[in-house]
Amino acid sequence: MSSLQEKAENFRNLHEKGNPLVLYNIWDPGTAKIAASSGAPAIATGSWSVAEAFGFPDGEKLPRNLAMENINRICNSVDIPVSMDLEAGYGRSPEQVAQSVILAGQNSAVGVNFEDQIIDGKGLYSIEDQVARVAAAKKASNTLDVPIFINARTDIFLQASEVDDQKELLQEVITRGQAYADAGADGFFVPALTDACLIRELCDTCPLPINIMMMSGCPSVSELANLGVARISHGPGPFRAAMELIKKNCSTLYGD
Template sequence: MSQAEKARNFAALHQKGDPLVLYNIWDAGSAKAVAAQGAPALATGSWSVAAAQGYGDAQEIPLEFLLQIVTRICATVEVPVSVDFEGGYAIDPGALGENARRLIQTGAIGINFEDRIVQGTGLHAVADQVARIAAIKSAATDEDMPFFVNARTDLFLGSDPATHKDHLNEALDRAAAYAEAGADGFFIPGLTDKDLIAQITAAVTLPVNVMMMPPLKQVAELAQLGAARISYGPGAYRKAMKDLQAAYDGIK
């Protein structure tokens, strides 16, 4: 398949109630291993990619290095590859569009793109994030690529679950604005309240991505809540490293 065909197929895999499951990978080796088990698509996790190279999260891994890693992943597997692009390594929409263009040229077919101010505090204002999403989509149009932008909101991740209900209306407002700007999906990492997840999937027009994290455990459960995409974030990398440590302990 061409890159554009992979992108279209990737988008088609997002089905409400029959979600695309992405067991996040971090390099060409992990990508090849998961693809060999029949995964129809792959996605990196920023924390895992950074940790695998000795960096912290939040865009500590240099952009040039990230692009090299993604290029190698895309050259190694035949399935679509989406990249956790965090905040896109830029604030200004013009610079952000150029970074997105370079990422597209690695062979990637989509991104996670968050509204958190990376290496800063708080979230981008809705109007600012809308302009940033539009810049990415414009760059994709220039590259003739149906690039999948999974618009992530950080309203829930790292915050007290007791406050999550208070963020519901803002989450819905952001989802609507991001959709209007051209986003293709809406990602709500950190939200584990089943009732709130169901309310969001019912109200949002975009396919909704839920992160699998405690107390969430079952794909079928999230499918019933209306998720169209389920991802595992850094969980896969952390488990792999624990298994590696245990294997070493077993030979001592």
């Protein structure tokens, strides 16, 4: 069995620009085992999938203690690195974020996703507020026996409308990426960014490994690698596909 330190180092090293870590997001020990046995070098949860699997809506409605119990069971079920989707840190203050990061590390996660949208609020945290939260997450990580990978996420493109100027949005993303890097983030996750030219510009400009999520309109894995992406997530797609298969099978059985 690999030690937690070995898993953490391996996970960090898997973030390679142009040779991305591909994560097929899972939600429980059963799906974790399937991904691991299929050759996945690492796995990660997706908050939407985990919440739905437990009967909760997304947005930190899944109680934190249940989320931590779940990540602990997942980590103990496989011998590969596991990253946890921590949403916005289960709290608005830097101190609350720090506590959540410590709990994730204590439950054997070697990485966390950590977003800048305001849960149960409007819009995103200001750059200044989110920098304080990222810095607290990093400081908390460094107190652990095995520091974890802080994957800072911005929801600028995820919350954008069709009329928003994509290039202007990218400039805000780049600004946040640099600020989060300065605050100690280890990676930068930009879901809903799908334009190849903008992805390349981000990868060329931001000092952090870039994480892109596979979704409609997104370049292929090989194309993303050529653009300089270092990490690719599948988000809620795997859960939705699994549920559609179950729905289809139940409809066949019960005649719906």
